[in-house]
Amino acid sequence: MQITLAHHNFELTGQKEDVELVASSAQFRQWLARMDERFRIKRMEVQAVDRRRDGGLLFAKLRAEVYGPDGQPVPGGVFLRGDAVAVLVILVTENERWCVLTAQPRFPAGEFESIEIPAGMLDDHGDIVSTALREVEEETGIRVTRESLRELGTFIPSGGGSDERITLYACEIRVTLEDVHTLEGKLAGLAHEHEQIRVLLVPLAELARHTRDIKALLAYGCYHQWRFEP
Numbered sequence: 001m002q003i004t005l006a007h008h009n010f011e012l013t014g015q016k017e018d019v020e021l022v023a024s025s026a027q028f029r030q031w032l033a034r035m036d037e038r039f040r041i042k043r044m045e046v047q048a049v050d051r052r053r054d055g056g057l058l059f060a061k062l063r064a065e066v067y068g069p070d071g072q073p074v075p076g077g078v079f080l081r082g083d084a085v086a087v088l089v090i091l092v093t094e095n096e097r098w099c100v101l102t103a104q105p106r107f108p109a110g111e112f113e114s115i116e117i118p119a120g121m122l123d124d125h126g127d128i129v130s131t132a133l134r135e136v137e138e139e140t141g142i143r144v145t146r147e148s149l150r151e152l153g154t155f156i157p158s159g160g161g162s163d164e165r166i167t168l169y170a171c172e173i174r175v176t177l178e179d180v181h182t183l184e185g186k187l188a189g190l191a192h193e194h195e196q197i198r199v200l201l202v203p204l205a206e207l208a209r210h211t212r213d214i215k216a217l218l219a220y221g222c223y224h225q226w227r228f229e230p
Contacts (some may be wrong), residue, residue, distance in 0.1 A: 014046030027082035086119035
């Protein structure tokens, strides 16, 4: 299939149904649309795909023959994952700030209880803010308003192998200590997606002791910069 999108024109090869799925996906179109014009893509192969339950693209492994403006080859392996969003939810009581975390199985990381902040992938059915609000509610039961979200920035966690960009948000919600105790240990997640999520609350100052989640740690640093900036 010949791809002509943004300033790129190249042949996309692979299994016909996989090529059609990738070529029509929002992840692929967005990735190419923001690609630096100095990359010269000659051809690209779809090596493998994973599909969502609705048949749309979840992940794709691509291999491109690509060159820089000087004609030198550039490494072209790509794990096409799409963009994601994560939210640092801070519950503010009279004497403490609590961070809302989730514990859930993460098979790729080999961790049955990965401790993270609420997060999720963008799909074709909503903008980035609505995705952030939905993920927080699905994973914790907490309803957050658009007005309460503070954007912390967009970051590239694994630029050597993946297209993924993660936009981080923070929000502060004033609650009672009773609310904190009620939320601690709550079970959440979508059953039809086989999510097994348990809610954890830790003092914000102790966050780094409880997680290795890069999203959580990066959001924590950005949150403090925002909170204490002049």
